[in-house]
Amino acid sequence: MPEIPVDLRCKTACAFVAGREHLKTQTPCQDFVxxxxxxxxxxxxxxxxxxxxASSEIGAQVAVTATLAFVCKNFESLWQNMDKHNAKAAQxxxxxxLDAFRRKSAKLGGEINDLACSLSFVAYSRGRYLxxxxxxxxxxxxxxxxxxxxxxxPENGEPANSTLFLTDHKAASRLRLYRGQIEATTGFAIMxxxxxxxxxxxxxxxxxxxxxKLLEWNATLPRKKMKEVLADNLQQSIASKTExxxxxxxxxxxxx
Numbered sequence: 013m014p015e016i017p018v019d020l021r022c023k024t025a026c027a028f029v030a031g032r033e034h035l036k037t038q039t040p041c042q043d044f045v046x047x048x049x050x051x052x053x054x055x056x057x058x059x060x061x062x063x064x065x066a067s068s069e070i071g072a073q074v075a076v077t078a079t080l081a082f083v084c085k086n087f088e089s090l091w092q093n094m095d096k097h098n099a100k101a102a103q104x105x106x107x108x109x110l111d112a113f114r115r116k117s118a119k120l121g122g123e124i125n126d127l128a129c130s131l132s133f134v135a136y137s138r139g140r141y142l143x144x145x146x147x148x149x150x151x152x153x154x155x156x157x158x159x160x161x162x163x164x165x166p167e168n169g170e171p172a173n174s175t176l177f178l179t180d181h182k183a184a185s186r187l188r189l190y191r192g193q194i195e196a197t198t199g200f201a202i203m204x205x206x207x208x209x210x211x212x213x214x215x216x217x218x219x220x221x222x223x224x225k226l227l228e229w230n231a232t233l234p235r236k237k238m239k240e241v242l243a244d245n246l247q248q249s250i251a252s253k254t255e256x257x258x259x260x261x262x263x264x265x266x267x268x
Contacts, residue, residue, distance in 0.1 A: 020194060021266045022054050022136050025230045027242045028259035029251045031206055042129075043204045043259035044072035048080040053087045055080050056261035057133035060149060060204045062177055067120060071113060071127025075178055078112040079105065083135045083142065090142055094191050102187040105144065109178050128177040131187075132164070134200040134263055141200070143190040146183060147176040148205040150212045152219035154227055156196040160219040163200070164188055166208065175205070199227035199264040206256030210249070231264040 030041035042061030047054070059075040061068025082105055083090070090101050113127045120126070130147025145151050145164035153163045167176060167186070176186050201223050203211055211220045226245070230238050242260065251258045 020139055020268065022199075023230055023235070023238075023264050023266060024049075024054060024056050024262060025235070025238045025242050026056060026259075026261045027239070027246045028204075028257065029243070029247050031251060031255050031257040033255040040069040041257045042069045042072060043206070043257040044069070044076050045202070045204075045259040045261040046076050046080060047261065047263075048084055050084045051087065053084040053135055053137040054263065055083045055133060055135035056200075056202055056263050057083075057131070058149065058202045058204060058259055058261050059129040059131050060147065060175075060257070060259070062128040062175075065128045066126040067117075067122060068127060068129055070116065070120070071178075072129045074112045074116050074127060075109045075129050075131050078109045079131060079133050079144075082108045083133060087135055087137050087142060091137075091140060091191060094142070094189060098189055099184070102144070102189055103184040106178060106184040106187060113179065125179050128179040130175055131178055132202045134202060134261075136194070136263060136265070139194050141190075141192055141194060141197075143200070144187055146178065146187045148208075150203050150208045150219065152201045152203070152212070152223050154198045154200075154224050156198055158198075158224045160221070160223055162212070162217055162219055163190060165217055166205065194265055197265060199231070199262065201227065201263075202261045204257065204259040206254045206258040207246070207250055207260050209254045209256070211260075226260075227262055227264045230262045231266055
């Protein structure tokens with residue numbers, strides 16, 4: 013494998029909006045997505061709260077916050093050990109989220125299952141990436157020629173129309189982990205199920221071309237402007253086409 017430059021920089025952008033159903037019922041958006049930069053690691057993470065759980069919008073925030081902190085702190089050990097100890101790495105991350113759920117549920121006076129949510133993340137550091145995905149939604153990547161692919165496709169639970177949550181007893185064994193070196197990749201996108209209705213073609217398993225355009229905008233526009241552009245696109249072009257909440261996180265690799 014060719015030597016990979018380690019000085020590549022990246023930019024992130026995140027947005028989430030309530031879907032039509034939650035706007036009608038005046039209930040909170042159960043999607044959450046955020047980014048963090050620390051220890052020479054940049055990470056984006058997204059969680060989609062379970063509709064049927066009492067505090068899943070809080071669970072989504074807790075899971076994302078815990079994942080960002082864990083991955084930024086442990087990127088190197090995860091990278092080095094993932095091939096030989098993939099199951100252990102998945103268990104470590106799930107345990108970190110469950111610990112955070114227990115602390116939060118104790119404060120809320122509820123049950124840990126009230127916080128159930130799915131999870132996805134992508135992290136970048138020194139020419140390498142890590143990614144993880146549990147449940148529905150999509151992780152997409154784009155190469156230098158603008159070709160898009162789904163790094164991780166949606167996975168449902170049982171029954172078929174349900175999804176997988178961090179609180180499921182098989183969560184660690186179903187958490188899919190990926191790693192790679194950045195060669196011609198220009199960026200990654202993580203999206204919830206609602207966003208995937210517009211930005212992912214289920215029949216072909218290929219992300220929509222709009223992902224590449226959003227990654228290009230994120231790479232070139234000032235952060236404040238990109239935040240406005242992403243929020244507007246999510247609200248007007250994506251959320252309007254689904255009843256579900258919508259969230260989207262972008263990580264663009266900048267050219268030297």
